[in-house]
Amino acid sequence: MRSMLKAVLASLVICASPVALPAAVSPAFASTDLASAYNDNTDQAFRIGLQTRLAWTGDYDGTFDGRVGPQTLRAIRDFQARNGFAADGVMTDTFLKKVIADSDKVRDGLGFRLVRDDRTGVRVGLPAALVSPAGETEVGSIWRSADSGVEIETVRFHDEGYSLEGVFSVLSANGENKKVSSSTISGDVFTIRGQEDGRSFLIRFSNRDGDLRGFSVAWNKAHEAELKPYTVVAANTFDPFSGEPRADDIGPVAKLFRSGRAEGVAFGEREQPAPQPQGPALAAPGFDSSGTGFVVSKDGWLLTNAHVAKSCKTVLVGDLGAASKVVVDEDHDLALVKVDAAVGQPLPIVANKPRLGEDILALGFPLRSILADSLNVTRGNISSLMGLMNDANYLQISAPVQPGNSGGPLVDLAGRVVGVVTAKLNAVAVADLTGDIPQSINFAIRPDAATRFLEEHDVAFETADAKAPLESVPDATAKVQDSIYPVLCLGSK
Structure with a gap:
């Protein structure tokens, strides 16, 4: 066995010269003895390579830790049984050559390669034969298959004040159309798997000093077989801190705000051009930003922010298709988008400004495809009737x-x-400028400003009943949720 292993193991892993197993290994060995023989007489690099290749063949779905235990032995035996070998866990020359050939076929068929994303600084393995770049989001980069059945996204949260535990808590929660099948958090890493809206997903995040970096993969049933081994390898080869992200310097004032894709645009500053992907792995423009819109008229007008819709070649509204008209008011960060399809009921708008301290709900599609594709609801109150610098x-x-x-x-x-x-106030930037960290300071356009915009463009909106009774959060959400849609920007003008 020693000479046999030396002849083939060099092709199993790169830059590894594994130590051969002693000739005494035999099928009669108990599993514990066999595992010990592998661990004591082969290099760790060989064992990691073995786990990687058995993952590509679909037999191993554990961690690439280079430690042969029950799970690795079971994978060896499963591969042996499927391929007509004696399922005894003993690796022979023929077995190893078959593992190499089969794993190469699967890996190369997907065009697997490790790519460093300069938007987030992560290194992620991509099935390059299956997906192509689809541009950048507010927090990372995205790749998508031609049939949209596979979507891969990188993410970085670095100045939003998130904790790893907090993000894990949100992403691992079950929802109406979401079921988490496994979720683990250990130290500075978490992994979540599950299904949502008929698609499977994998999410993996790591934390280093408050810098959270991760990636997600979502795929439909048509891609289940080819994505199963890929996700195991991708999760194990993911390097969240491969390098420093590309810096987008927008100045100290603009950094005070984060509003959709643009920072500071809600308060009169010019939006910076959306950075385009660089290099062969990030070459194609596509999904450029996302936001939320809501129905304001029976004839298909939705209201959203100007910075969400103004620079798009195409504006997609949920599953309703592309907007046929877009009307933008950059000065007030408002936009109207028209869809020629059946929409939910118009949401009534209050005629006057709300009351200070009033309970409110913010509804939308934040961090789309990372948090979820379903509607998200957060609760708070109105803490001031004025915006920044007493803006009415x-x-x-x-x-x-x-x-x-x-x-x-x-x-x-x-x-x-x-x-x-x-808009969202950037707490870290404020701390840099003032030495103090603000808490939960976010902004909304007042209803009277919104209705003036609608009146200027002859939109027949509905005025809310001032005497309508207050309800519970679930009941209030149910009343409005069918009239709220994700808004996607495809391609910058």
């Missing part, structure tokens, strides 16, 4: 909002629109 067009709210919430409705517990979510 804005409200200050305490409800947590994230990129992708932009353009979503702010409603009271009667389901009446009392604002349009537009």
Whole structure:
């Protein structure tokens, strides 16, 4: 066995010269003895290579830790049984050559390669024969298959004040159309698997000093067989801190705000051009940003933010298709998008400004495809009837909002629109400038500013009943949720 292993193991892993097993290994060995023989007489690099190749063949779905134990032995025996070998766990020359040939076929068929994403600084393995670059999001980069059945996304949260435990808590929660099948968090890493809206998903995140980096893979049933081995290898080869992300310097004032794709745009600053992907792995423009919109008229007009819709070649509204018209008011960060399809009922808008301290709900599609594709609801209250520097067009709210919430409705517990979510104060940037860390300071456009915009463009919106009774959070959400849609920007002008 020693001479046999030396002849073939060099092709099993790169840069590894494994030590051969002693000739005494035999099928009569107990599993514990066999595992010990492998662990004591082969290099770790060989054992990691073995686990990697057995993952590509679909037999191993554990961690690439280079330690042969029950799971690795079971994978060896499963491969042996499927391929007509004696399922005894003993690796022969023929067995190893077959593992190499089969794993190469699967890996090369997917075009697997490790790619460093300069948007987030992560290194991730991509099935390059299956997916192609689809541009950048607010928090990372995205790749998608031609049939949209596979979507891979990189993510970085670094100045939003998130904790790994907090993100894990949100992403590992079951939802109406979401079922988490496994979720583990250990130290500075978590992994989540599950299904949502008929698609399977894998999410993996790591943390280093408050810098959270991760990736997600989502796929439909048509891609189940080819994605199963890929996700095991991708999770194990993911390197979250491969390098430093590309710096997008937008200045100290603009950094105070995060509103959708643009920072500071909600308060009069010019939006920076969306950075385009660089290099062969990030070459194609596509999904450029996302936000939220809500129905304001029976003839198909939805209201959202200008910074969500203004620079798009195409604006997609949920599953309703592309908008036929887009009307933008950059000065007030408002936009109207028209869809020629049946929409939910218009949400009624209050005629006057809401009350200070009033309970409100922020509804939208934040961090789309990372948090979920389903509607997200957060609760807070109106903490000021003025925006930054006493701007009367804005409200200050305490409800947590994230990129992708932009353009979503702010409603009271009667389901009446009392604002349009537009911006999130960047706590880290404020701390840099003032030495103090603000808590839960976010902004929405006041309803009177929104209705003036609608009146200027002859949109027949509905005025809310001032006497409508307040309800529970679930009931208020149910009343409005069918009229709220994700808004996707495809390609920058």
